[in-house]
Amino acid sequence: MFSEPASGHARFKNKADITALLGAFCFFLSTIEYMIPKPLPFMRLGIANLPILLAVGLLPFKWYLLLALVKVVGMSVISGSLFSYIAIFSLAGTLIAAVAMWIAHRLGGRLITSVGVSIAGAITSNLVQIIIARVIVFGDAATLIAPLFIGMGLITGTALGLFAEKFTLSSRWFAAAREASRE
Amino acid sequence: MNKVSRPEDKNSGSREDVPAIQRLKADAAEARMRRKEFYASLFPANELALTGLFLSVAFLFQKSLPAKSVMLAFFIGASWFAGRKFSLLATLIVAGTIIAANLLVPFGKVLYQTGPFIVTEGALLDGVDKAVTFEGLMYLSKSSILPSLKIPGAFGAVVARSFLYYDRIVENRVKIRPATLLADADALMLDIWDSVTVQTSQEITKTGSFPEVHGMRLTDSRLDESNTEKVYRLSPQGRLLGLGIPALGAFLLLFFLR
Numbered sequence: 013m014f015s016e017p018a019s020g021h022a023r024f025k026n027k028a029d030i031t032a033l034l035g036a037f038c039f040f041l042s043t044i045e046y047m048i049p050k051p052l053p054f055m056r057l058g059i060a061n062l063p064i065l066l067a068v069g070l071l072p073f074k075w076y077l078l079l080a081l082v083k084v085v086g087m088s089v090i091s092g093s094l095f096s097y098i099a100i101f102s103l104a105g106t107l108i109a110a111v112a113m114w115i116a117h118r119l120g121g122r123l124i125t126s127v128g129v130s131i132a133g134a135i136t137s138n139l140v141q142i143i144i145a146r147v148i149v150f151g152d153a154a155t156l157i158a159p160l161f162i163g164m165g166l167i168t169g170t171a172l173g174l175f176a177e178k179f180t181l182s183s184r185w186f187a188a189a190r191e192a193s194r195e
Numbered sequence: 196m197n198k199v200s201r202p203e204d205k206n207s208g209s210r211e212d213v214p215a216i217q218r219l220k221a222d223a224a225e226a227r228m229r230r231k232e233f234y235a236s237l238f239p240a241n242e243l244a245l246t247g248l249f250l251s252v253a254f255l256f257q258k259s260l261p262a263k264s265v266m267l268a269f270f271i272g273a274s275w276f277a278g279r280k281f282s283l284l285a286t287l288i289v290a291g292t293i294i295a296a297n298l299l300v301p302f303g304k305v306l307y308q309t310g311p312f313i314v315t316e317g318a319l320l321d322g323v324d325k326a327v328t329f330e331g332l333m334y335l336s337k338s339s340i341l342p343s344l345k346i347p348g349a350f351g352a353v354v355a356r357s358f359l360y361y362d363r364i365v366e367n368r369v370k371i372r373p374a375t376l377l378a379d380a381d382a383l384m385l386d387i388w389d390s391v392t393v394q395t396s397q398e399i400t401k402t403g404s405f406p407e408v409h410g411m412r413l414t415d416s417r418l419d420e421s422n423t424e425k426v427y428r429l430s431p432q433g434r435l436l437g438l439g440i441p442a443l444g445a446f447l448l449l450f451f452l453r
Contacts, residue, residue: 032353033388036360078353086354086361089344092279092337094244095251097329099336149325153299178377185384 027075030189034063034070035082042087057168058134060087064110065130065176066186068117070193080110097148101141109137126180127173134169138162231278240341247339254331260324267331273338290326297322363387 042060060083067076084103088094093102113133116124138161146154180186254270257263275281303317346354364387371379 028353028356032356033360033384035353035357036364036387037384039357039361040364078350081350082354082357085346085350086357088336089340089342089346089354092340093333094340095247095336096332098333149293149329150296151300151321151325153296156296156299175377179380182377183381183384185381185388188385188388 027071027193030071030193031067031075031079031082033189034067034079035086037063038079038083039086039090042083043090046091058109058137058165059168059172061106061109061133061137062172062176064106065113065126065133065172066180068113068129069180070186070190072193073114076114077107077110080106100148101144104144105137105141108140109133112136125173126176127170130173130176131166131169134165134172135162138165227278227280229278230276234277235341235343238341240344243339243341244344247335250339251332251335254335255328260320260327263324263327263331267327267334270331270334270338274334277338277341279337286330290330293326293329294319294322297325360387363390 038060041062045057045059064076064080064083067079071079084099084106085094087102088099091098093099110133112135113129116129116132120128142154142158142161145157146152150157254263254266257266271281271286298312298314298318301313301315301318303315303320305313306316306319307314345351364383367383367386367390371383
């Protein structure tokens with residue numbers, strides 16, 4: 013999987029490394045998100061999706077989807093929630109958001125900024141999570157929390173998109189990673 | 196003349212209690228870590244996960260609510276034994292939210308009514324069942340998934356490398372301030388990128404600097420199959436349990452699916 017270097021200090025900055033580093037930041041941001049008080053226990057701000065948003069313009073689709081899976085599986089192992097409903101929420105929300113952001117980025121081209129891409133991901137992720145909540149936890153009452161969820165998605169999606177927009181323009185790491193991903 | 200109290204006098208009544216509370220907390224944390232280590236040394240991670248998988252199916256298909264509740268109590272106990280954090284308040288809040296949400300759509304016999312709020316038997320039982328299932332799967336998962344779980348294949352290798360980077364992020368001393376958020380985040384990414392990628396997996400093996408997740412060491416077998424260091428050495432009894440517990444899980448699965 014990893015391109016092993018000939019000498020001990022040679023670097024192996026390839027797509028696997030970029031994926032792994034962004035995956036680690038997903039874990040880190042998930043840990044921070046876990047510490048932020050929320051009005052409802054199921055509500056997620058979605059800040060852990062920021063590395064996936066950055067990866068839209070960085071990784072090929074295969075590695076991009078792998079990053080989404082690394083985020084879900086890694087966080088489930090750390091928190092021990094791999095066999096719980098939480099993992100189902102996380103898997104569905106993350107994968108659908110990743111695919112929606114990829115499609116928005118590809119179809120929108122230069123017409124759509126990171127803010128638009130991020131909002132597309134946040135809204136689709138929240139919609140899918142409401143549908144799952146309706147089926148397995150809350151029943152029909154899930155529709156009552158839908159406006160709150162969608163509203164939160166809009167706010168956090170915009171904030172994350174603004175951050176990603178500025179970060180991709182100014183970051184030295186992002187520029188270096190983009191170079192490495194082209195090799 | 197009024198006596199002017201010194202700032203420390205204000206807290207003099209509780210000052211003696213603070214170290215005692217802190218000591219209790221520290222003792223509890225230490226005891227939890229001991230349980231965590233003992234649990235990890237007792238069960239092989241992959242076999243335990245397999246057992247958890249079998250049990251989760253058995254639990255999901257259990258139709259009797261009392262039996263399901265007994266299983267939930269057992270899973271909470273197992274989770275405590277595994278050294279996982281347990282908060283009764285958080286558990287009750289989550290369960291209460293699920294039950295309350297289900298009560299909003301009434302069906303079945305009316306048990307209680309005040310104003311527009313109606314508690315019906317069907318909605319209550321449905322809500323309790325969903326809450327027990329939700330919490331049960333959560334605690335079963337917490338007791339059957341160890342951080343040392345080895346995910347096989349190429350995907351497992353990427354996850355392992357992510358854990359390595361995550362360890363560096365947690366250890367990193369770069370301060371992130373709101374005023375310089377973008378620059379600080381960039382500096383952190385560059386720092387982590389450089390600190391890890393200069394080391395090959397062989398160097399990591401030599402220095403022994405394996406990543407730790409929640410205080411538990413990951414083995415380098417996540418990175419390279421040829422350089423395996425067992426952090427948790429299993430006793431012969433542990434190996435027997437490793438064979439026995441998935442078999443027990445499979446038996447329970449068949450029993451409940453009859």
